[in-house]
Amino acid sequence: xxxxxxxxxxxxxxxxxxxxxxxxxxxxxxxxxxxxxxxxxxxxxxxxxxxxxxxxxxxxxxxxxxxxxxxxxxxxxxxxxxxxxxxxxxxxxxxxxxxxxxxxxxxxxxxxxxxxxxxxxxxxxxxxxxxxxxxxxxxxxxxxxxxxxxxxxxxxxxxxxxxxxxxxxxxxxxxxxxxxxxxxxxxxxxxxxxxxxxxxxxxxxxxxxxxxxxxxxxxxxxxxxxxxxxxxxxxxxxxxxxxxxxxxxxxxxxxxxxxxxxxxxxxxxxxxxxxxxxxxxxxxxxxxxxxxxxxxxxxxxxxxxxxxxxxxxxxxxxxxxxxxxxxxxxxxxxxxxxxxxxxxxxxxxxxxxxxxxxxxxxxxxxxxxxxxxxxxxxxxxxxxxxxxxxxxxxxxxxxxxxxxxxxxxxxxxxxxxxxx
Amino acid sequence: xxxxxxxxxxxxxxxxxxxxxxxxxxxxxxxxxxxxxxxxxxxxxxxxxxxxxxxxxxxxxxxxxxxxxxxxxxxxxxxxxxxxxxxxxxxxxxxxxxxxxxxxxxxxxxxxxxxxxxxxxxxxxxxxxxxxxxxxxxxxxxxxxxxxxxxxxxxxxxxxxxxxxxxxxxxxxxxxxxxxxx
Numbered sequence: 260x261x262x263x264x265x266x267x268x269x270x271x272x273x274x275x276x277x278x279x280x281x282x283x284x285x286x287x288x289x290x291x292x293x294x295x296x297x298x299x300x301x302x303x304x305x306x307x308x309x310x311x312x313x314x315x316x317x318x319x320x321x322x323x324x325x326x327x328x329x330x331x332x333x334x335x336x337x338x339x340x341x342x343x344x345x346x347x348x349x350x351x352x353x354x355x356x357x358x359x360x361x362x363x364x365x366x367x368x369x370x371x372x373x374x375x376x377x378x379x380x381x382x383x384x385x386x387x388x389x390x391x392x393x394x395x396x397x398x399x400x401x402x403x404x405x406x407x408x409x410x411x412x413x414x415x416x417x418x419x420x421x422x423x424x425x426x427x428x429x430x431x432x433x434x435x436x437x438x439x440x441x442x443x444x445x446x447x448x449x450x451x452x453x454x455x456x457x458x459x460x461x462x463x464x465x466x467x468x469x470x471x472x473x474x475x476x477x478x479x480x481x482x483x484x485x486x487x488x489x490x491x492x493x494x495x496x497x498x499x500x501x502x503x504x505x506x507x508x509x510x511x512x513x514x515x516x517x518x519x520x521x522x523x524x525x526x527x528x529x530x531x532x533x534x535x536x537x538x539x540x541x542x543x544x545x546x547x548x549x550x551x552x553x554x555x556x557x558x559x560x561x562x563x564x565x566x567x568x569x570x571x572x573x574x575x576x577x578x579x580x581x582x583x584x585x586x587x588x589x590x591x592x593x594x595x596x597x598x599x600x601x602x603x604x605x606x607x608x609x610x611x612x613x614x615x616x617x618x619x620x621x622x623x624x625x626x627x628x629x630x631x632x633x634x635x636x637x638x639x640x641x642x643x644x645x646x647x648x649x650x651x652x653x654x655x656x657x658x659x660x661x662x663x664x665x666x667x668x669x670x671x672x673x674x675x676x677x678x679x
Numbered sequence: 680x681x682x683x684x685x686x687x688x689x690x691x692x693x694x695x696x697x698x699x700x701x702x703x704x705x706x707x708x709x710x711x712x713x714x715x716x717x718x719x720x721x722x723x724x725x726x727x728x729x730x731x732x733x734x735x736x737x738x739x740x741x742x743x744x745x746x747x748x749x750x751x752x753x754x755x756x757x758x759x760x761x762x763x764x765x766x767x768x769x770x771x772x773x774x775x776x777x778x779x780x781x782x783x784x785x786x787x788x789x790x791x792x793x794x795x796x797x798x799x800x801x802x803x804x805x806x807x808x809x810x811x812x813x814x815x816x817x818x819x820x821x822x823x824x825x826x827x828x829x830x831x832x833x834x835x836x837x838x839x840x841x842x843x844x845x846x847x848x849x850x851x852x853x854x855x856x857x858x859x860x861x
Contacts, residue, residue, distance in 0.1 A: 262740065319794075326707030327728065331861045390740045457808070457858035461709045471810075471856045478808035478858055617735060619787050634786075636738050650735040676822075 260409035261551045263387055267413025268543040270383035273447055273485055274376040275417040276492045279424025280440040285369055286425075287433055288352045289362075296370045304377035311378075312385035327386075328458040334375050335451040341371035342448050349437060372444070384414065401627075413543075416536050423533035427495050430526055439495065443488045450484035453477035482544050489537050496530035503527040555633055557613075557622045560586040560596065564663075570671070571663040572599060577608065582625040584613055587671050593678050595671045598623055598652060599664060600630060602642055608664060609644025611652025612674055618650060620678045653677065708747070709860070711813055712852045718842045719755035720765060722850055724748050724813060728860055729802040732791055742802035743859055746772065748788055748815060749798050756837030757827060766790075767820035770799045775812040777853065783811060805857065812853045819843035 278301070285293035311330070315321040321330065345368035351361035391406045428436050457474045459465045477484075503523040510516040563585045564571040570587050577583045577599045586596045596613035609630075614620040621634035630639040637650045647654050656670040711724035729742035739745075748770055752759035759765055774784040788799035805811075819825075821839045828834035842848065 322707050326860075328861050329707070390738075454861045458861055460856065461858045461860070463710060474858055475808040475856075617789055636741060637735055 260405040260412075261547050263406050263409030264413045265543045265547055265551060266387050267384050267410050268416055268540055269482075269485070271380045271413065271417035272420060272540045273443075273488050274380040275420035276424055276488055277376055277440075277443055277447060278373060279421045280428055280436060280443060280492070281369055281373060282421075282425045283428030283431070284349075284433060284436045284440050285366070286429070289366055292366065293369075296366055297373050300370045300373035301377045304374045305381050307374075308378050308381035308385055311382050312389065315386070316389045328461070330382075331379065331451075332455040332458050334379050335448075335455045338372060338375035338379075339448050339452060341368045341375065342444050344368035345372060345444070346441060349441075376447075380417075384410070416539050416543075419532055419536045420540075423529045423536065424492065424495075426529040427499050427526060427533060430499055431495060439491055442491050446484055446487050446491070450477065450481060454481075485540070485544065489540065493534070493537060496533045499526050500530040500534075503530070555624055557624055557633065558582070558584055560584050560594075565668070568669070569665040569667045570597075571660070571665050574608075574659070574662050574664060577601060577664070582623065582630055584622075587666075587668060589672055589675050591675065593675050595674060595678050596620070596622065597655060597666060597671065598630075598644075600641060600644060602644075605642070609641055609652075610657045610664065610666070611644055611654055612671075612677065614653055614674070614677045615650045616653060623652065711746075711855050711857075715850055715852060716753060717817065717848050717850045719753050719757060719759070720817065720848070721751045721753050721762075722748065722815065724815075724852070726857075730793075732789070732802075736789070736802070739802050741804065743805050744803060745800055746774075746784075746788075746803050747793075747798050747800040748772070750817075756835050757839065757842075758835035764797045765820070766797070767823045767825035768799065769818040769822060771816040771818070771847075772801070773814040773816075774803070774805060775814065776807075777810045777812055783807075783809075806859060808858045811855045811857050812851060813855055814852075815850045817848040817850070819847070 278297070282294075282297055285297060289296070311321065315327065321327060324330070325332075344364055348361045348365040348368065352365045387410060391403055397403065428439075431439075453474060454477070456465065456470065457478055460471060460474055503526055506519060506523050508519045510519055561576070561583055565587065570585060572583070572585060578601050580601050580603060582598055582600045584596055584598050586594045588594050598609075598611060598613050600609045601607075602609055613622045615632065618632055618634040621632065623630050623639065624633055625631070630641055630644065631637065632639065632650050639651060644652055645654060653674060655666060655674070657664055657666045659665070708725040708727050711726060713723050715722045715724075725747050726744045727747075728745065729739040730745045731737040731739050750765045750768060750770070751762050752765050754761055770788045772784075772786060772788060773782055775781070776783045784803040784805055786801055786803070788801050791798065791800055793800075819839050819842070821843070825839070827838055829838060
C-alpha cells in the first residue's frame with residue numbers, strides 16, 4: 260500500500276498545486292471560458308493518458324516511439340514552450356478590452372500547461388495500476404486491495420490539495436496568485452527540463468561532464484523541487500489562516516457580520532486542509548519512503564545437530580508451521596543455508612536450500628503466513644516447497660529418522676558454489 | 680456541450696495519432712558500453728526499464744532498471760558461430776559507485792529472451808544517478824555442463840579450459856554515467 264501511496268502522491272502533488280493556482284488565476288480572469296479551458300484540457304489529458312497507458316501495456320507503440328522517457332521529454336518540451344508563452348502574455352490577461360490576442364494566447368498556454376501536467380501525472384498514476392497484479396495474487400487478494408487503497412489515498416490527497424488550493428488562492432489578489440503561479444511553474448519546469456536532459460544524456464544525444472553533474476544533482480534531489488513548490492504554495496494558507504483571526508471587513512448589519520465570519524471560517528478550514536495535505540505529502544516522501552525501503556532481514560540461523568555425516572533438525576523444533584532456517588558451514592568456510600517449514604494441514608515438511616536456481620542465495624522470508632523470495636518477492640506455494648522448478652528452493656535430499664529431519668552433508672555440499 | 684466534447688475528443692485523438700505517428704522500428708535501450716572483448720566473447724551492456732519475466736519473475740515493482748549483458752562469440756575454436764549468442768554462461772555482475780567505491784548492486788544474471796533475442800539480464804535496484812563501474816565475471820560454460828568435442832575428427836579444435844583454466848574471465852568498465860529512467 261505504502262509503495263503506491265508514495266508513488267501516486269509523488270506524481271500528483273505538484274500538478275495539483277499547479278492546477279489549483281492556475282484555476283484560481285484563470286477563473287477570475289476569464290470567467291466561464293477559463294473554467295471550460297481547464298476542464299476540457301484536464302479531461303482530454305486524462306483520456307490521452309488512458310490511451311497512452313493502454314498502448315504502453317498492450318502494444319509496442321510507446322516503446323518504438325522512443326520509450327516512456329522520450330515521451331516525457333516531448334511532454335516537458337511542450338510544457339516549457341507553453342510556460343514561456345504564458346509568462347509573456349499572462350500579465351496582459353487582465354486587460355479585457357485591449358489585449359484580445361494576448362489574452363487568447365495566455366488562455367491557450369494555460370490550457371496546454373493543464374494538458375501536459377495532467378497527462379504526465381495521470382499517465383504515471385495509471386501505469387501503477389498495471390503493476391497491481393504482477394505477482395498473480397488475484398483481484399480479490401489482500402495485496403491487490405491494499406495497493407488499490409494506496410492509490411486511492413494518493414489520489415485523495417491530490418484532490419484535497421487541488422480543491423483547497425483553489426479555495427484559498429481565490430481569496431488572494433490576482434497579482435499575488437499570478438506571481439506564485441509563475442514561481443511554481445518555473446521551479447517545476449526547471450526540474451522537468453533537467454529530467455529531460457537526463458534522458459537525452461542517457462541516450463547519448465548530449466554529453467559533457469558539467470552537464471552530467473548538473474543532471475546528477477537534480478535527479479538525486481528531485482524531492483527538493485517538490486518541497487520548494489510546496490513551500491511557495493504554503494505561504495497562501497499560512498497568510499490567510501493568520502489573517503482569519505484578525506478580520507476587519509466592514510459590515511452593515513449582524514447578518515453581514517455572520518456572513519463574513521462564516522467566510523473566514525471556511526477559509527481557515529480550507530487552509531488547514533491544505534496544510535494537512537502538505538504534511539501528508541512530506542511524510543510520504545520521507546518517513547513512509549524510509550519504511551517502504553527497509554531492507555528485509557532474514558530470520559537468524561537456528562541450531563541443528565551435525566553428526567554422522569548429516570544435519571539433524573528435531574521435528575518438534577519445526578512443527579509450528581513457520582519458516583525455520585538452518586546452516587552447515589563447509590570446510591571452505593561457506594555457510595550453506597537450508598529452510599524447513601511444516602506444510603499447512605499436513606504432516607509433511609517442505610525442505611530445500613535457502614536459495615533458488617533463478618535468484619541464487621538471496622533467501623526466503625515469511626510474510627503473513629506465506630514464504631516469499633527476498634529478491635524477486637515471489638510468493639511460494641508452501642505445498643510445493645521441496646519440488647523442483649521456478650523460484651522454489653533448490654531441492655536437496657533429506658529423510659526422517661527417529662523424530663529428526665536429516666539432511667546428508669554431501670547433498671548440501673554439492674551446492675557450495677550457490678553460496679559465495 | 681457538443682463543442683466541448685468534440686474539443687476533448689480532438690485533443691485525445693491528436694495525442695494518440697502523435698504516439699502512433701512517431702513509432703519507429705527498434706527497441707529502446709540505453710547503452711552502458713559497446714564492443715568490449717574478453718577472450719572469445721564480444722560483450723555489449725545496455726539498460727532500460729525494469730521488465731516482467733516469465734515464469735516467476737513477473738513482479739518488477741521494486742526495481743529501477745533491467746540490466747542486460749549481450750554476449751556474442753568472436754572468431755573462436757570452440758565451435759560457436761561468430762556473432763552468435765553464447766549460451767550456458769554464468770555471469771555475475773557488480774555495479775560499483777565510483778564516488779564511494781561501494782557496491783550499489785550485484786548478483787548473477789538470469790538467462791532470457793527478449794524481442795531482440797536471447798541474453799543475460801536482471802532487474803536491479805539502482806535509484807541514484809552517478810558514475811558507476813560495471814564488473815562482469817564470466818564463468819565457464821563447462822560449469823553448467825556444456826561440453827566440447829575433444830577429438831580431432833569432430834571437435835572444433837579448442838577447449839574451454841584453455842580460456843577458463845585460470846578461473847573465470849572478468850570484464851570491468853568504468854565511467855558509466857547513469858541517470859535513472861524518468
